[in-house]
Amino acid sequence: MKNPEAPTAPAPVAFAPLVRYTPEVEQIPAEEPETIAKIGQMMVQMAEQVRAQHGKVMRATHAKATGLLKGELVVADDLPPELAQGMFAQPGRRYDVLARYSQGPSNPVTDKASGQRGMALKVLGVAGPHVAGGRETSTQDWVLAPDPAFINATAAGFLTNFRFGASNTPRLPEAAIVGLSYAARGVEAALETVGLSVGTLKLIGREPLHPIGHAYYSQTPSRYGDYIAKVAAFPTPETLAILGNPHLDQGQDDNAFRTAMSQFFAQHGASFELRVQLCTDLAAMPVEDASVEWPEAQSPYRTVARLTFPPQASFSEARFQYFEQRLSFNPLHALEAHRPLGGIQRARGAVYLQTQDFRQHTNQVAAAEPLSADEVPD
Template identity: 40%
Template structure:
């Protein structure tokens, strides 16, 4: 039993901001600038955010049996197993050397999911969760995020050497803040993040989702000893621009990994707002509770030829999914069209067909 009764979902929990459509149009324009810059320079279109993958792994997500009613919701309503694929990445929209310290991302795609589909995802059977190794989003809404994105668009794929130098400076400042218990998510976004090993990190959706009759944030916690030993471990990125990819590849070949999928139910709309993802929900009031496990057997997490083709053929979006896990809030509403725009641009530029896989056997 949960310590507090979770708040039931109703559409009324969301509040539309003024001119959301205009903000989304401006976000698409900024993403177009990033995509056109990188695709021209690389001769190949990459993602407008989280462009650089460090590993792609196939595994199995197993939902726990006999969850209490509040947790037995959506795809977690019944015990059982799903095929899954996860992608580890860094958040920039250009392919940067790993010496630039940036937050890590984990995109999880669950296959063979049944249920009423979200708009634009009617023909699919996947459920995507996109997460970052920090519990909160840095902007209160899409309009504020747009201001940051416009700056990033102007600096995408330019002055790489300067970015490396700036990252070292920011990392020094951020390390000092971390030492006194006051890390800065903003400095980390700008290049001051530590060079942590992606497989040792905990990843959070940061933004809320519908959770069947309730609302929740989702997180993935490493639990295998080989992964928990990597928590906080850093990677020497000095001589190899792809040092993180090499470290992930080595670890996945050696031991694969296992993670808990946990959810944090909303128990107070005032203290746990839906529309402001900067607010971390109180874990004492509502702890993260395990609803499933993710098992990845030992495998090659990156091969320059084969994995790159798989990466091109896949797209991830929080709007790939079922209505029971509808993304909530202004930031998530803005992501619907912008994610689709980015995927459509890559598909058109690269001439590479994309579709949501029905099984792992369909992947390269």
């Protein structure tokens, strides 16, 4: 008998042949360890600068949390074999899940600076062999952002851009960051009217939309059991209907995104479809170039699970301290069946471990790996 609360899998559709995962899909440049070491050094330096300003170490990126949620992920019934992989192999399987919505800068600046934002998911109680090098053995993390592709192709490209851009953010006065955000937002809007876009402008000048008003993408691929895939979370039509106009009026509220989340979840729940995009062509859907948006005409996103967050206090002080001090979200917190792939993922995994160590050691707190949402404060 089908689980009536589990999402229904889509009807069978003819798709292109899938690329099977083998370790050889990753091509690691000889200089990559040195590149990752330099990125980690810069991230720790940024965290030091933020500590000098605020008295404690915060996350090296996405330092400002805007919504901290507890929810549930339910795997769809009757998934076809290519989708019933890894943690999605058991129909109707339920997992507790934690979600952290955040703003992109390395220091918690005013929300008038509407730039990059993220949605990080930690799925709890995920059994099976985990990726070597990660420190958690019962979780599956997905680190998501509002764009289908990453701003840089490789770790080396990220290092170059980061050195001359985001790494200087902690040194800038807040008024300068706000001014840059508004200027970039105007230029980005003008470019989009003629069908153009520049990734850097989106990072610092994104339109201020409600955090649950748009989709979030992994941007980078992971192993998907026998295959390779990108992952995304799409708000359901019913959630968008409750939300209405997603545009956020920041006004004079320096915590406008946090306020919007708190007001919404005080009255409503939200749901998302978790979807995957399977790789059908390594030339059009590369593993090592994270800046390429995989064409949905060749391989559409397909629903594998439903993510639900009930009404709740999305930002209590106790929950804030637990999330911000004790939790970490890292692509290396993954089943081997969902191993993160590509240079950007390899850099994230290593650097996030380094900055987690610096943050928790300096702040004198212990890492937590909850087995259920009941362990997380309300």
